[in-house]
Amino acid sequence: MKTNSSDRKATSSGFAALAPPRLLWSAVAATAFALACGPTTPPLAPPGGRDFAGAAATAPTSPADFVFDSLDRRPLSAEATRGKPTVLAFVTTANLASQAQVDFLVAMAKTDGDRINYAVVAIEEEGSRELVELYKKALAIPFPVAMADSQTLAGGGAFGDVREVPVTVILDRRGRVVWRADGRLAKSDELRGALRGL
Numbered sequence: 563m564k565t566n567s568s569d570r571k572a573t574s575s576g577f578a579a580l581a582p583p584r585l586l587w588s589a590v591a592a593t594a595f596a597l598a599c600g601p602t603t604p605p606l607a608p609p610g611g612r613d614f615a616g617a618a619a620t621a622p623t624s625p626a627d628f629v630f631d632s633l634d635r636r637p638l639s640a641e642a643t644r645g646k647p648t649v650l651a652f653v654t655t656a657n658l659a660s661q662a663q664v665d666f667l668v669a670m671a672k673t674d675g676d677r678i679n680y681a682v683v684a685i686e687e688e689g690s691r692e693l694v695e696l697y698k699k700a701l702a703i704p705f706p707v708a709m710a711d712s713q714t715l716a717g718g719g720a721f722g723d724v725r726e727v728p729v730t731v732i733l734d735r736r737g738r739v740v741w742r743a744d745g746r747l748a749k750s751d752e753l754r755g756a757l758r759g760l
């Protein structure tokens with residue numbers, strides 16, 4: 563059977579051919595990617611700070627101390643998030659899995675945003691602030707979006723190295739890290755399981 567060059571290109575490059583080279587800020591596309599990923603690994607760890615695969619082991623001994631530069635007037639800091647469980651997603655604007663992670667959090671926030679803090683931290687240089695603002699608008703993110711500080715960009719800071727995006731971190735009501743997934747998509751059911759009891 564004959565195939566034209568465009569058919570061969572689409573077949574050889576698969577899903578990547580559907581994505582623009584830099585930005586794919588479509589919630590529909592992000593959801594499609596998430597579904598295409600197949601089953602996730604089991605929940606990493608229940609609250610309690612035990613070791614878990616694929617992330618740095620973090621015992622919840624003391625609250626994380628952080629302040630990120632929010633794009634709007636809603637602060638994103640240890641003080642502002644204390645009192646409720648908090649889900650932080652560290653992402654970049656050009657990473658498809660990061661977009662899918664944001665899409666899951668936006669959907670979750672629609673049902674429990676009054677009981678749980680959600681926030682996104684962009685691992686982008688300050689010069690990309692306008693790009694991050696467009697990202698926030700395109701994905702209709704209703705919760706705070708902030709720029710990472712210089713320590714975080716360098717692989718340090720309160721949450722350690724979060725440059726292998728997406729990185730999703732859950733804090734308990736006292737602001738202690740109790741769950742973390744590095745470099746992979748954490749779906750809604752997995753996140754809700756980790757949030758249970760907090």
